[in-house]
Amino acid sequence: MANLSVNIAGVEFKNPVIPASGTFGNGREYEKFYPLHLLGGISVKGMTLNPKDGNPPPRIAETPAGMLNSVGLQNPGVDYFIQNELPNLENKGTVIIANVAGSTVEDCITIAQKLDDTCVDMLELNISCPNVKEGGVAFGVSCQSAAGITQAVRKATKKPLMVKLSPNVTDIASIARAVEDAGADAVSLINTVLGMRIDIKNRRPILKNNMGGLSGPAVFPVAVRMVWQVANAVNIPVVGMGGISKWEDAVEMMMAGATAVQVGAAIFSNPYCPVEIIDGLNNYLDDSHIADVNELIGCVKPW
Amino acid sequence: MAYQQGLYPLIKKQNLAKNIYDFTLLCPEIAKEALAGQFVHIKADGFLLRRPISICGINRQKGTLRIVFEIRGQGTEQIAGINEGELVDMIAPLGKGFTLLAKDKKAIVVGGGIGVPPMLEVASHYRENAAAIIGFRNAAAVILDKDFEKNWNKVILCTDDGSAGQKGFVTQALKSRLEAENADIIYACGPALMLKSIIDLANEYHIKCEVSLEERMACGVGACLGCACKTVKNGEEFFAHVCKDGPVFESKEVIL
Numbered sequence: 329m330a331n332l333s334v335n336i337a338g339v340e341f342k343n344p345v346i347p348a349s350g351t352f353g354n355g356r357e358y359e360k361f362y363p364l365h366l367l368g369g370i371s372v373k374g375m376t377l378n379p380k381d382g383n384p385p386p387r388i389a390e391t392p393a394g395m396l397n398s399v400g401l402q403n404p405g406v407d408y409f410i411q412n413e414l415p416n417l418e419n420k421g422t423v424i425i426a427n428v429a430g431s432t433v434e435d436c437i438t439i440a441q442k443l444d445d446t447c448v449d450m451l452e453l454n455i456s457c458p459n460v461k462e463g464g465v466a467f468g469v470s471c472q473s474a475a476g477i478t479q480a481v482r483k484a485t486k487k488p489l490m491v492k493l494s495p496n497v498t499d500i501a502s503i504a505r506a507v508e509d510a511g512a513d514a515v516s517l518i519n520t521v522l523g524m525r526i527d528i529k530n531r532r533p534i535l536k537n538n539m540g541g542l543s544g545p546a547v548f549p550v551a552v553r554m555v556w557q558v559a560n561a562v563n564i565p566v567v568g569m570g571g572i573s574k575w576e577d578a579v580e581m582m583m584a585g586a587t588a589v590q591v592g593a594a595i596f597s598n599p600y601c602p603v604e605i606i607d608g609l610n611n612y613l614d615d616s617h618i619a620d621v622n623e624l625i626g627c628v629k630p631w
Numbered sequence: 632m633a634y635q636q637g638l639y640p641l642i643k644k645q646n647l648a649k650n651i652y653d654f655t656l657l658c659p660e661i662a663k664e665a666l667a668g669q670f671v672h673i674k675a676d677g678f679l680l681r682r683p684i685s686i687c688g689i690n691r692q693k694g695t696l697r698i699v700f701e702i703r704g705q706g707t708e709q710i711a712g713i714n715e716g717e718l719v720d721m722i723a724p725l726g727k728g729f730t731l732l733a734k735d736k737k738a739i740v741v742g743g744g745i746g747v748p749p750m751l752e753v754a755s756h757y758r759e760n761a762a763a764i765i766g767f768r769n770a771a772a773v774i775l776d777k778d779f780e781k782n783w784n785k786v787i788l789c790t791d792d793g794s795a796g797q798k799g800f801v802t803q804a805l806k807s808r809l810e811a812e813n814a815d816i817i818y819a820c821g822p823a824l825m826l827k828s829i830i831d832l833a834n835e836y837h838i839k840c841e842v843s844l845e846e847r848m849a850c851g852v853g854a855c856l857g858c859a860c861k862t863v864k865n866g867e868e869f870f871a872h873v874c875k876d877g878p879v880f881e882s883k884e885v886i887l
Contacts, residue, residue: 350856351850351855352854353853353854353855353856356853357850357852357853357854358854360633360634361634382856384870385859385860385861386846386847387856387858388847388848388855388858389847390678390679390680390706395849397855399855399859402856402859402870534847593679595854596679596681596849596850596855597680599634599636599722599852
């Protein structure tokens with residue numbers, strides 16, 4: 329059996345497969361399918377300082393090989409997470425990544441401070457949610473604002489800090505460099521791609537929010553390209569996500585430069601997807617006589 | 632309780648009306664746990680998202696579930712194309728079902744169109760103590776009326792054009808029924824406007840009422856928070872989720 333463990337900013341993951349934020353709740357639902365210790369880590373549902381009600385429905389629209397969502401960060405707030413969700417995740421034998429999605433820099437600082445004395449292993453600063461009016465992607469589209477919030481949160485926490493990047497930018501590599509310079513220990517990408525569908529019968533957008541974030545296999549090639557560009561631009565670990573639905577996708581994403589991968593929308597269709605990817609990855613390494621999954625990271629030989 | 636996901640044989644398939652299909656699936660471990668009002672989440676080959684379909688019948692002895700659904704788009708069309716003997720990829724049972732009172736209580740189930748199937752299992756609990764008010768566009772669209780009769784339910788069939796049963800909407804039939812006879816509980820599923828009128832009637836007559844809602848859904852288990860619906864509890868409005876908090880809601884909590 330090959331070594332599947334990877335290290336991101338000093339945090340040891342037993343394998344490089346992590347359910348992505350917003351697709352796995354706080355683990356409770358999928359714990360009814362399989363034990364969470366099988367997973368490398370869990371990126372929990374994005375949290376804001378105060379409870380957030382999210383956007384009006386419909387929030388979901390299916391698309392070719394994908395889906396749009398406009399959930400809008402509905403969550404019960406960081407205090408609720410610490411009091412009611414974290415105790416259930418503690419000691420489950422998997423890395424806990426807290427997804428921080430405050431609507432202001434100050435909110436993000438406060439959330440990070442509140443999480444600092446908890447058992448959370450790592451923060452994932454979400455500067456890329458396309459579905460909220462305040463915060464979210466507004467932080468993630470310019471180098472200056474991305475660096476500013478990263479620096480502020482970096483100072484507020486002792487935890488390793490990963491910054492989740494938006495694909496809705498002209499040059500993602502320069503944003504990645506900016507957050508690296510500002511003190512990020514890792515980056516994760518891509519968040520969803522801004523999209524829209526229209527119901528041709530009533531001439532209305534399907535989503536009540538008009539626009540939403542595209543995820544699923546449709547975005548996979550975009551994600552691979554961006555992970556490759558970012559991995560070539562920074563010296564910190566890159567966690568790759570966007571449309572991964574099978575072990576071959578995980579291998580491809582790691583070859584592009586990802587140290588680990590997050591799996592999102594594919595879980596909706598197959599709850600076991602992350603676990604099947606871990607098994608498939610393991611078999612692939614054994615069959616290919618690769619002793620260590622780390623050998624895959626960035627091994628693509630570009631033309 | 633653990634969730635079940637697996638491949639289950641389609642042992643009986645019928646076409647009940649235009650675009651309406653009736654599946655019986657062999658799934659003993661799901662049938663054992665399933666409750667009236669819950670739903671199953673079915674994979675449509677080639678589509679990212681599963682399709683939520685209400686449970687129409689549960690046979691614990693035979694270990695089968697019955698679902699009746701309408702072709703609404705390409706995904707349900709694909710599911711409708713599955714043949715007897717083939718396997719259906721299903722996660723179930725999901726969601727919160729109907730509250731069942733004692734069997735001797737008087738229940739009224741009200742279904743409109745494809746909202747009728749989820750009413751069959753709950754009506755069977757009350758046998759002759761349940762009245763089933765079921766409404767359709769016309770005679771050709773009528774489904775399951777004989778099944779309610781087999782349950783010993785009193786069937787009140789309505790069609791918009793009067794081509795079968797009485798002419799008019801289920802809400803009119805419900806009002807006449809409530810004028811004639813009291814009830815302990817009303818269950819309803821159908822278009823939002825219909826549910827709204829039924830909830831108004833339930834309030835007017837001070838009868839407990841539960842409604843089954845639908846919304847565009849992704850995970851089906853309460854993780855993604857996609858299938859939001861506006862509800863109110865203790866005077867506070869918030870977005871609950873059809874897949875986990877529902878699909879069955881107390882009528883007083885629903886904002887349509």
